[in-house]
Amino acid sequence: MVRRIPDPRPRSSLPVEAASFVGRRHELAKIRTLLGNNRLVTLLGVGGVGKTRLALRAAHDLRRAFHDGVYVVNLAGLSDAGLLPQTTAAALGMRDDSPLQPTERLIEQLAERQVLIVLDNCEHLIDDCAMLVDAILCGCPDVRVLATSRTALQIEAECTLPLPPLSVPEAPENPDDPGGIVSAEALLASDAVELFTSRATACYPDFELTEDNAPAVAELCRRLDGIPLALELAAVRIRSLSVRQILDGLSDRYRLLTQGSRTALPRQRTLRSLMDWSYDLLTEEARLLWARVSVFAGSFELDAAEGICPDDALAREDVLDLLAELVDKSVLLRDERDGQARYRLLETIKEYGLNRLRASGELATLRQRHRDWYAGLTAHALTQLEDGEQIEAYHRLRAEQANLRAAFELCTASSDDARLGLRMAADLRHFWIMSGAFSEGRRWLEELLALAPAAPEAVGGLTAAGKLAVLQADVTEGRRLLARARTLATSTGQEMWLAEITHNEGIASLFHGDPATALTHFTESHDAHKKAGNDFGIMVALIQSAAARSLLGETSHALELCEECLEISTRHGDRWCAALAMWTQALLRWHWNEPKRAEALATETLAIKEAFDDRLGMAMAMELIAWVTEQHGQHARAATLLGAVQSAMRSVGATSLFKHLERGHAICEERTRAALGETWQTHVDKGAAMDTESAIDLALRRTAKPVVAHHGARLDDELTGREREIAQLVADGLSNRDIAAKLVISPRTAEKHVEKILTKLGLSSRTQIGVWFATGRQDDPTSSSYSRFHDRHHAVGA
Known part of the structure; x- marks a missing residue:
């Protein structure tokens, strides 16, 4: 073995931390893993996100793995790309006394050294940095590079790690609570x-x-x-x-x-100077797009950017490439929901873009384009919600809620704008119910109706507002709004709306405990929708007619109506009306003293309603499951479910159940009180305090075999029942889309569950979830790869 001569040069140029380092535990572990398997790792992120601090901390933690040291090359103050090799050599303590070219001299002196180079702030010299790093990696087998930049170097050896902002507290669902x-x-x-x-x-x-x-x-x-x-x-x-x-x-x-x-x-x-720096690094077209996409009030998809941002100065066909440039430069963040890429600006970056847009005089124009485009989206979504593409349309609208709110805000500027807003709000009438946004829907409708109370578009607004009021148990106000809608629809000859008004009047009668009158309304509505060929309207009328007939003692006829609805929903690929029909069948089976069949149908309903995040629908399904649970003698579980139902109802602003559920609820409450005595309220309070996911777990009896995690903890203690179920499916190798299909949820919901599992368990990949589940423990997600990395470097240096 050749004896190694000690190197007199400094072993490290890492600065001493002047302030405490906070957070980034997962990112530090990820960097260790990536550097164990890759020779170039680039930390990517917007300016000010902490790339330099993280790189320096990671380098400090890894310094013992590099025999010849860890060195920092700070390029922030370097403007002459021609001095890049000399600057790098100087940072590594190398002499400048060779006739070779600077890059060749650098490679010669690094050729046999084990070094980690932190190349900091590469973005303004990106091409030259890429060439220099590529040359170093090709000529120096034991050198590794940890770079920081707002854009990738894009060379073959590179592995990138996008750096998100620090975690922030979740906003409360109800700030007034x-x-x-x-x-x-x-x-x-x-x-x-x-x-x-x-x-x-x-x-x-x-x-x-x-x-x-x-x-x-x-x-x-x-x-x-x-x-x-x-x-x-x-x-x-x-x-x-x-x-x-x-x-x-x-x-x-x-x-x-x-x-x-x-x-x-x-x-x-x-x-501001930090944002100016990022802005100046972009092409002129990318700067223009940055300003224009700042008009979005949340995340957005490609079709929205292509529909709103182009004009004579910005071609539609260039938008995709320019979005990619903004992502590459860490201006835009890219997420994925339901298989679609979505883009978003951090608020700080968005505000800078808005200031640029305001200064250019384009802000008002872009806001109008934004509003008009989303008006088109809501019209298209209505068709999808009524014709077999419900879950896709529903989740797109959920993702676009911030943009929809911005569009509605602009619609409150004048009476003419309010007419467009009323069309949008009416187009969203199913969405308000599916999403449980009853109060928000009513608020927008009230503001818009106040601006344009007699406009033809007010018919749809009054109809939607009336139905939302009834569903929130505000029946008197609901009937008043529906009466106004009927008068205006009759005077303007809007037959389609008259059919919906009649149906909603039937719901009000049903809610008020008058099933005979309700059935008359539903029958009339059914006939009108059938004449117009509106299958969605037919299905909803059949469901409500079934509910009314069941209350009138016509159970067999009610079941036939539910089956007819299910036949139509199967042809259309409908899920929403199918779930309502199954829930109605569950209620009928409970009245027929068939608790097992009732529970199976209510459980299936709940699973579908979960895919929509329909709080009212989930509450109604859980209510039935609570009744059946009480019949089985499981009084504590039943009381807890009753509490969860209360919480779900409050979340949509409803104060009570439908009238035809009150008797069953009263019986369940009376029997559980008698069985549990003084502890009854404790169980109800426990259910009321549950989050939605935990309540669904309880209702669906989701369980998974306990798995022992690190430090002796059980996965049961860290994950919810649904998360344990999904962790098992991830371990079995299923993709998010496969999980969604298996569990009857949306791919986005599956994706969110996987993200929560990773966060809770401190893991960074789906593979690690599989290892954790299979072995029952994992002391450090990166320990094995880091050990190999550490051992390999020390072996080379021996």
Whole structure:
């Protein structure tokens, strides 16, 4: 063995951390794994997201694995690409005394060395960095590179790791509910909150996170997107402002967040200069698209960008490539939902784009285009919701809710705009119900109807508003709105709407305990829809007619109507009406004293309603399951389900069940009270406190064999029943789409479950879920690969 001569050069150029490092545990583990298997890893992310800090921390953690050291090459201040090799050599402590070209000299001196090079801030020299790194990796087999950039180097050896912002606290579902406020201690689980608190305390030692300021801190972290630089700039303001004042000042965050470190580069001292730097790196067309996509109020798909952003200055056929450029430059984030790519801007980046759009004078025009495009989307979605593409249309509308709200907001500007808004709101009438957004739907409808109360479009708005009111048990108001709708529809000859108005009047009668009158309305509505060839209207009328006939004692006829509805729904690929028909059959079977059949039908209904996230439908299915559960003598489980039903009803703004369910509910409540005594309320409260997923787990009896996790914990303790079920399917090798088909949920729902499983278990891949489930434990998701990586480097250096 050749004895190695000690190298007199410094073994590392890593700077000492001046401030504490916060979070990023999963990313650090991922970097260790990737560097164990790849020679070039590039951290990608928007400016200020913390790429440099993470790279330096990862390099510090890995320094013992590199015999000849870890070196940082900071390129932020380098503007002359021709000096890149010399700058790199200088950072590695190399002499400049060879006649070779700079790159050749660098490779010669690195050829036999085990080194990790951190190449920081590559984006403005991206082509030259790519060529230099490619040359180093080809000529130096034991050198590895950890790069940071806003765009990939795009060379063969590269493995990229997109770096998201820090985790922020989830927004409460109902901000007005004191029970939805998370404690100060719990908020510290968020990396963004921990970073802000740490930096604020450093700037102002008297600052502390308290129960009083916790909601404002959480909202501040959300508004700043968890971007570390923005959080640190905001923390500096604690010297002179309260958290609430900082939050209020975010209406102009680029003026507020301006007091960075004096030792930082100029572009890192203020948020605006950081955004200017990103903007200047783009082509002119990409800058224009950045400004225009800032009009979106949430994430968006390619078709929306192509439908709204192009004009004479920006060709439609160029939009896809320009979106790709913005993604590559870390301006846009790319997600995937239901097999479709969706793009989004962080709020900080969006606000910068809006300022650019406002300065160009295009903001009003783009907002109108945005509104008109989404008006077209709602019209198309109505057709899909009524014709066999319900789940796809429903989830697209759910994904577009922020954009729909922005479109409605613009529609409240004038009476003419309100007419378009009323058409949109009427087109969404099924969606308001499917999504449980009863109160939101009524709010928009009320605002729009106030602006255009006598317009022809008001008929649809009044009809939709009336139905939503009835379903929220506000029957008197619902009937008043439907009466107005009937008068206006009659005077304007809108026969289609008259059929829907009649149907909704029947629901009001059914809710009011008058099934005979309700049946008359449903029969009339059915005949009108049949004449018009509206199969969706026919199916809904059949379901409600069945409910009315069951209350009139005509059970056999009611079951026949349900079967007729199911036959039509099968032809159309309909799921929504099929679930309603099955639920009605379940209710009938319960009345016929067939509890097992009733439970099977209610369970199937619940599974379909879960795919739509239909809170009202799920509550009605769980109510029936509670009745059957009580009949089986499982009183505690039944009482808990009754509490869960209460919670689900409140979530859609409903105050009580349908009238025809009150007797069964009263019997179930009376019997469970008698069986449980003083503990009855405890079980009900437990159910009311459950989240939707846990309540569904309870109703569907979802269980999975317990699996032992790391540190002796059980997966039962960390995952919900649905998550355990999905973890098993992931372990079996099923894709998200396969899981969705098997469990009758949407691919997006399956994807969200997998993401939660990864987060809860501290894993980074589906493969690791499989290993965890198969072996029952995994002490460190990256331990084996890191050990091989560590051992290989030390073996080379021996």
